[in-house]
Structure formats: structure tokens, C-alpha cells
Amino acid sequence: MKRIERMIALTEILISHPNELLTLGFFADRFDTARSTISEDLVAIKESLTLTDKGNLDTISGAAGGVKYLPGIGREEAKDFLTSLAGNLNAGDRTLPGGFLYMSDILYNPIIARKLGLIFASVFRKRSPEAVITIETKGIPLALMTADALGVPAVVVQHGNKVTEGSSVSINYISGSSKRIQTMSLTRKALGTGKKVLIIDDFIKAGGTAKGLIDLMQEFDAKVVGLGILMEDTLWNNSRLVEDYLALLQLEIDSSKGRTFVKANDPKMM
Amino acid sequence: MKRIERMIALTEILISHPNELLTLGFFADRFDTARSTISEDLVAIKESLTLTDKGNLDTISGAAGGVKYLPGIGREEAKDFLTSLAGNLNAGDRTLPGGFLYMSDILYNPIIARKLGLIFASVFRKRSPEAVITIETKGIPLALMTADALGVPAVVVQHGNKVTEGSSVSINYISGSSKRIQTMSLTRKALGTGKKVLIIDDFIKAGGTAKGLIDLMQEFDAKVVGLGILMEDTLWNNSRLVEDYLALLQLEIDSSKGRTFVKANDPKMM
Incomplete structure (x- = not known):
């Protein structure tokens, strides 16, 4: 899977599961890639969301950590x-x-x-x-x-x-x-x-x-x-x-x- | 705006406006880019959605045309x-x-x-x-x-x-x-x-x-x-x-x- 495809799929999964904590491990397994790569992807998605004023990505660190999409409106x-x-x-x-x-x-x-x-x-x-x-x-x-x-x-x-x-x-x-x-x-x-x-x-x-x-x-x-x-x-x-x-x-x-x-x-x- | 940022923003807008017809012109204006570029982006998003079984993009051609995200579940x-x-x-x-x-x-x-x-x-x-x-x-x-x-x-x-x-x-x-x-x-x-x-x-x-x-x-x-x-x-x-x-x-x-x-x-x- 190319990076662009993964980024689209990641965005789509996050937006359609608002407020659900999704772990880096879940994405790493799903896209068969390293957690560090997913982490970089998420940074780019977070920036894009902030730019378009469409809510936020909340990152929870630690063993039980992951990422949550918090919907919002400007x-x-x-x-x-x-x-x-x-x-x-x-x-x-x-x-x-x-x-x-x-x-x-x-x-x-x-x-x-x-x-x-x-x-x-x-x-x-x-x-x-x-x-x-x-x-x-x-x-x-x-x-x-x-x-x-x-x-x-x-x-x-x-x-x-x-x-x-x-x-x-x-x-x-x-x-x-x-x-x-x-x-x-x-x-x-x-x-x-x-x-x-x-x-x-x-x-x-x-x-x-x-x-x-x-x-x-x-x-x-x-x-x-x-x-x-x-x-x-x-x-x-x-x-x-x-x-x-x-x-x-x-x-x-x-x-x-x-x-x-x-x-x-x-x-x-x- | 880089392609990857635009793709994320496009995906995010489509998923959070299910069933709404969004025109190529709307996206072209918003991202200050050509309609043909948006068109290519949408093809990639459509493929990714089909791969992840998360619904479909419905493309309506013609003057009043555009694209609609139809949510679904496998x-x-x-x-x-x-x-x-x-x-x-x-x-x-x-x-x-x-x-x-x-x-x-x-x-x-x-x-x-x-x-x-x-x-x-x-x-x-x-x-x-x-x-x-x-x-x-x-x-x-x-x-x-x-x-x-x-x-x-x-x-x-x-x-x-x-x-x-x-x-x-x-x-x-x-x-x-x-x-x-x-x-x-x-x-x-x-x-x-x-x-x-x-x-x-x-x-x-x-x-x-x-x-x-x-x-x-x-x-x-x-x-x-x-x-x-x-x-x-x-x-x-x-x-x-x-x-x-x-x-x-x-x-x-x-x-x-x-x-x-x-x-x-x-x-x-x-």
C-alpha cells in the first residue's frame, strides 16, 4: 500500500470513528507497517485537521495509548x-x-x-x-x-x-x-x-x-x-x-x- | 498545500458530509487547484474506500455534477x-x-x-x-x-x-x-x-x-x-x-x- 492510500484510509477510519481510542498497534497491524510510520502519518493528519478547522486529533501516549478524533466546527x-x-x-x-x-x-x-x-x-x-x-x-x-x-x-x-x-x-x-x-x-x-x-x-x-x-x-x-x-x-x-x-x-x-x-x-x- | 495534505482534507470533508453532493468547483476553489487535479485525487480516494469496505464515492458527471460519499459497512x-x-x-x-x-x-x-x-x-x-x-x-x-x-x-x-x-x-x-x-x-x-x-x-x-x-x-x-x-x-x-x-x-x-x-x-x- 502506498503512503497516499494509507493516509486516505487512516483519515477515513479516524473520521468515521469519532471519539474512539484507536491504538497505533491497531493501525500498524491493519496497514502492515511500523508504528513510527503511523505516528508520522498521524502528525500530518492532525495538521490538516487544524488547518481546515474540523476538530482535532487527541494523542494519548503510553501503553494504553493511541489516537482519538474529536469532531468540531469552527x-x-x-x-x-x-x-x-x-x-x-x-x-x-x-x-x-x-x-x-x-x-x-x-x-x-x-x-x-x-x-x-x-x-x-x-x-x-x-x-x-x-x-x-x-x-x-x-x-x-x-x-x-x-x-x-x-x-x-x-x-x-x-x-x-x-x-x-x-x-x-x-x-x-x-x-x-x-x-x-x-x-x-x-x-x-x-x-x-x-x-x-x-x-x-x-x-x-x-x-x-x-x-x-x-x-x-x-x-x-x-x-x-x-x-x-x-x-x-x-x-x-x-x-x-x-x-x-x-x-x-x-x-x-x-x-x-x-x-x-x-x-x-x-x-x-x- | 502539498498533495498529501489536500488528500487528507478532501477525505475528511467527504466523510464528514455524507450524501451531500460536493462539486469539483467547490474543491478546486477551496484548494486553489485545477478541477482535473481534484478529479485524480477523487479516483485515489474512491479506490481506498473500496479497499477498506467503508462505503463508496458516487460520481455525478455534467454541469451540476460532483461527488457524494455514500457511507456503508461490509x-x-x-x-x-x-x-x-x-x-x-x-x-x-x-x-x-x-x-x-x-x-x-x-x-x-x-x-x-x-x-x-x-x-x-x-x-x-x-x-x-x-x-x-x-x-x-x-x-x-x-x-x-x-x-x-x-x-x-x-x-x-x-x-x-x-x-x-x-x-x-x-x-x-x-x-x-x-x-x-x-x-x-x-x-x-x-x-x-x-x-x-x-x-x-x-x-x-x-x-x-x-x-x-x-x-x-x-x-x-x-x-x-x-x-x-x-x-x-x-x-x-x-x-x-x-x-x-x-x-x-x-x-x-x-x-x-x-x-x-x-x-x-x-x-x-x-
Whole structure:
């Protein structure tokens, strides 16, 4: 195998196994070449990734060492993507009765969800979350793609308390916008205790659900290291129950005209 | 930029934009080089991908032409992965009261879900599905990752008929295992008419839900080109309501002993 072929195959394997530790030995066996050669190849790949702002190669030295591809997205690309997504959400007939915005097609579009997950992962990676938490249903794609980009499990909290998966923790919470008491539950098996968690959801109004999730995490002795939301409803900006969160988009609803307007926020890549 | 750097960057861009058509012009501009050079680079990448059984590069010629990376997985790698997943599901304490199997952690693990989606995509790609359909909640990660690997949207059917997203279609169906009448709904906006669709779900017992989804698809004049299921419950093998489906794993429940046993099927890569 020529060097160029090996480099292509190496890049391809790394990119398609994000966050997995691959050892020099694995590559040396696979390409029937010396570890030192693989090591040189990886240096070149690392440089190229940095140049194109597409994440990083994390090298772990020692006997159990190897290399991990950490996916990422540059700030400019993220900004451009969010601006174009906002444009997409403003075009066409997306306003639903009651002034709501139809966005399920966006949430369940894997190309869009993957990019949004990459943005959340780029922002929150340095806080080292060990799991990504969301509540069913529409937050699932975002949470899954964020977890994928971070290389950690996603954990889905259920509405109500009809949990059929053994011992579980349920809490009541008050939806901040409708003021109704609701219940959310998580099976004990789904999350160990004392983990660092990142909460991801698709939408925030008054923040009752987000606050409920934060309270539920306390029952697991988890530390919430971040709260990432796709879209914030600006109507609730002065009376929200949670303050420290990152929203990628903001929604303004002009209920007198039944119209909605979406604007991109600038996610500070930290 | 040296050839080797360009090749790495090209590979990285292709792999991280699966199913997106990228034009020669885009690459030529980006790397400040001739289209003919990019063309030669792409031939080398295509060969390397075929060698490593990691999918394919689809070249579209003409004015609107370019290149698309179609992710895939080889049959041997898929078999090994499913065998190891079955082993994982047989290890530890996964049997829930009633002889059910706890597998939410598997379904919401993005690395596992991504691989399973890749297997479904490799099996069903040649039938050209235009959307991947599932029903909330646990099928969502599998459907999303399958849709991602195929480059098509995922569409999530809701339980009940509390659809808040405008005009929707609801149907009643009978759960084959519990014999209860249930309702599922899909908003009109979520799927056009006359599409080829692939149905993906996490579990099949008697197949009532699958049959309901097939019936619902008729209301959208959709053609169901495939039905992919992660796990089939062998108890219902002789009385299932649907026949033509692919299950990746099978579950045997020994209810007298309250024990479960999972076995990998051999997915025929077609």
C-alpha cells in the first residue's frame, strides 16, 4: 500500500470513528507497517485537521495509548450555518395556529441535527460532560447528535411516570408557560450517580422543563455542566426560570399578526 | 498545500458530509487547484474506500455534477458487530420484571446507534428510500442514524392524536400482543405524497405497530420499500402480522425462568 492510500484510509477510519481510542498497534497491524510510520502519518493528519478547522486529533501516549478524533466546527462555519438555518425557518409557511413555529422537519433532518450537535459539542466539550440528557420527544435527535460528537451516551427522560424499566426516579415540575403540574421520570439504570451532564433541548419558553431536568439531575447527584437549547422564545426573556444557558436561535412571535421571526445567536466557541 | 495534505482534507470533508453532493468547483476553489487535479485525487480516494469496505464515492458527471460519499459497512464487519452486541445484551443484569430486556442504554448510545443505522442503510440503500419512518420514542435514534447514513429525512409518527402541528392523519391500529386499540398520527407537513419510505423500529412482537405504520403510509400514498427492526421477539414467530422485514437480532424469552437470550441474525447485504 502506498503512503497516499494509507493516509486516505487512516483519515477515513479516524473520521468515521469519532471519539474512539484507536491504538497505533491497531493501525500498524491493519496497514502492515511500523508504528513510527503511523505516528508520522498521524502528525500530518492532525495538521490538516487544524488547518481546515474540523476538530482535532487527541494523542494519548503510553501503553494504553493511541489516537482519538474529536469532531468540531469552527466559529465562522457555525455562524454561517445558524444564519442560513434561521433564513430557512423564516421562509415558507411555517407558522402554525397559535403563532407556533413548525420545525419538526428541521429537528428530524439528520444533516441539520448532526451540524447542530457538532456546534453544541464544540461549545461544551471543554466542560467534559459524561452524558447528554434530554426529555422525549423532539430533543432526542439534538441530544443524540451532540452525544455522538462528544463520544458520550445520551439519556432520555420520560414524560409522566409510566416507566417500565425497573426502579426509577420521578419528580413533579411546573411548566412555566402553562403553569400546569407535570411529571418526568428517569430509570435508575440509565445514569450512574455523580456524573457531569449536559442538558440539551429543542425549545425554551419559561424554562420550567429545563428547571425540572436540573432538579431531576440532583436526584442522581449529577453536576449539570451546561444547558444547550436550539431555540429560545424571546417572549419569556424577562421571566425565565433558568438563566445560564446557551440558545443557538431566538424566536420572536408577533401574536397580533400571527407571524414568527427567527434570528441566529452567535455561539461563543469556548 | 502539498498533495498529501489536500488528500487528507478532501477525505475528511467527504466523510464528514455524507450524501451531500460536493462539486469539483467547490474543491478546486477551496484548494486553489485545477478541477482535473481534484478529479485524480477523487479516483485515489474512491479506490481506498473500496479497499477498506467503508462505503463508496458516487460520481455525478455534467454541469451540476460532483461527488457524494455514500457511507456503508461490509458484511463481515456488520456480522462481527451484531455478534458482539448480542453478547453485550446477554451479559449483566438486563432482564426486567416480566421477562423484558433493558436496552435503552444501547438504543441511546450514539456509537452503537450509528453503526446500526449504517447496517440498515447498507441493506436498504439500493431500494432508494426517500424518507425513514419510525414511531416515537425508542425507534428515533435508529431511524435518525439510518436516515443520516442514507442522506434522507427521518419522519417520526406520534402516539395518540394530540398533534399540534396543523392538519394530520390519524389511524387506529390493534396492538398484536396486547390486543388493545391504539392511535397513531402524522402531520401532513411531515411527508409529501407518493414517496418511497423505509420503516425502522427497535422491537417487533406481533407486528401490530409495524402493520399500523404500513397502513398509515397508504394514507400518504407512500410505497414502503423496506421494514428494518433491531430485535424480533421469537415468541411471535408463527403469528406475526407482517412477514417481509429484516431483524438484526432475535430475542428468546424463557418466561418460566425469567431469563432472556439474544442472538445475532445475519443481515444479507444486498
